[in-house]
Amino acid sequence: MIERAAGPALVIAGGTVHTPDGPRRVDVHISDGVITSLEERRSASPGPGVVDARGMYVLPGAIDVHVHSRDPGFPEKEDFGTLTAAAAAGGVTTVVDMPNTVPAVDAGGVLEAKAALAHSKARVDFGLWGLIRSSSTAEQLESLARAGAIGFKAYLGYAFSLGRKQILYTAETDDPDLEAPPDYGTLLRLAPVVSALGLPLVIHAEDPGILAAFRRPLDSYSAILAARPPEAEAVAISAAAAIADSVGTRLHIAHLSSALGLMAAEAALKDGSRLSLETCPQYLWLSDQDFPRVGNVMKVYPPVRTALDRAALIDAVDRGVIRIVATDHAPHTNEEKARPLELAPAGSPGVQTLYLSCLELAKRLGDMWKAPRWVSEGPAALAGVHESKGQITPGFDADLVLVDPRRGTEFRPSLMRSRQRHGALEGMRSSFSIAEVYVRGRLVAREGRKVGKAIGRMVAPR
Ligand SMILES: [Zn+2]
Structure with missing residues (x-):
């Protein structure tokens, strides 16, 4: 035997x-x-x-609930192999990928095909979000849930190309190829379905009506701020929370960027909303004052705003009101980011610097041990994997990061493992370095370099 x-x-x-x-x-x-x-x-x-591990801190691996692998669809920007090599190097042991790949992940069959592709390349574990379109049906959402979707994302104000099966950064719908973006009506119609499935509903929270009213040429960073006012975020949060609350849906706000949006979210939380909040390192480390230094790499939507917004978000993370820091890792090529500001696409890589930037922030706030809550425990609850990941405790997956507090790290392009080596936090220093990273007990990175094979597995909520 x-x-x-x-x-x-x-x-x-x-x-x-x-x-x-x-x-x-x-x-x-x-x-x-x-x-x-x-x-x-x-x-x-x-x-x-x-x-x-003498002299090291042993921390739970980070779960980045907001990444864009670009795979399948845009291999020149990124793929699951390069995304997860960068994740592994930075101590992110699980990534949850957004559904705006091509074809967009709007039904169970698409999710299953994407999962097989990811599985063949992933160096860390992964989960997949499903997409809500204005035409989505209950059956489509149910098929996504059966296929293992972590939850559902609705991009308010983003149209859908029927021919290319792809989300576009436009609200225009004159073209017969374009399906109207999901709106509050879509959310109200589908919230009971999402609620019955027990999964979270994620929104890109910028009110399309406000954005349309403030459209202008984007020839300066201040024009970007004027075109995407924080009221757009606050209004979208309040409206979506009212809709989600009407049927008890778990609502998650991606990439919270403003003090005004935070106030709207806190008001909803006081009223008993089942609301979770996420912000990103770029909103915690940068302000509009950094644009002359950082340039187009800082162009993300919603935009990085003022120092007052940043202070409010840092305070909310410190108080535990914002329980999740994720990256919105969204690579574009150097050529794309080098276009004039108006034409440069929004989004930048960030998965590799998540943990080190959060450890540095937590240290400056007086307790570096808070960082694992933001990048690991909070995200595990959102993704529904909190019974197997996000903590170092018996029975949990051995997703572990060995952090060396005796050596600092400067964020330099030569260290980056994403296909795109730029990043909005380039030049920043963390007091820590990531020595070794384990996924389910297997070494996947040492000193910033990938180790071993693509052993990542899909995770699904339970
Ligand atoms: Zn995103």
Whole structure:
């Protein structure tokens, strides 16, 4: 009789571990990719199966719930291989990919095909969002849920090309090829379906009517701010929360960017909304004052706003009102980003610098141990994987990051593993470095370089 080979047993020994009870000096024992126990230090001799983590912090892997792999659709920008190599290098052990790939992920069959493609290339675990179109039916959403969708994303104000099966950055619908963007009516019609499926509804929260009224030539950064006022964010949040609350739908606000949007969200939370909030490192580290230095790489939608907006968002993250920091990693080529401001597409890479930038922010706020809550615990709850990921505790996946607090990192293009090596936080320094990264007990990156094969698996909510 052939015995089934047990998965590699591993001990991460000698580090300071982020546990649900706070930082503890324990060894993490792993078998078959799962954490089996946290044990008080024994003088484990270094050897096979023992990782020497003395002097290191052992943190739960980050779950970036907002990335754009561009795969399938735009291989010149990124694909699942390069996305997840960058994720692994930065301590992100799970990515959740947005549905605006091509074909857009608007039904279960499309999601299954995308999952197979991702599985063949992914170096970290992954989940997939489904798409809500203005024409989406209950059957389509149900098929997405059966195929394992993490939830559903509605891009308010973004039209859909029927011929290209692709979301476009336009609200125009004169062209017969273009299907109207989803609107509040779409949300109201489908919220009961989403609610019955028990999954979150994510919105790109900028009110299309306000954006249409403030359209103008985008020949300066101040013109971008004037064209996308924070009221557009606040109005979309209030309206979507009212709709979601009417049937008890979990609503998630992607990339919160403004103090006004935050006020609208806090008002809804006070009224009992099942609302979760996400912001991104670019809104926590940059303001409009940085545009002359950073340039078009800083062009993202919604825009990076003022220092006052940034301060309000940092405060909300610190208070735990915003529970999720994700990246909106959205690569475009150097050539695309070098176009005149008006024509340069919105979006920039960021997955690799998520953890280090959050550790730095948490340290400056007085407690670096808060960072894993923002990038790991909070996101795990949104994605519905909080029973297997997001914490270092027995029974959970051994998704672990060894962080070295004795060596800092400067964000330089030469370190970046995305197909696009630029980033809005380029030049920034973190007081930490990422030494080793494990996905389900398997080493996937060391010192910023990928290790091993594409072992990523799809995760689905439960
Ligand atoms: Zn996005």
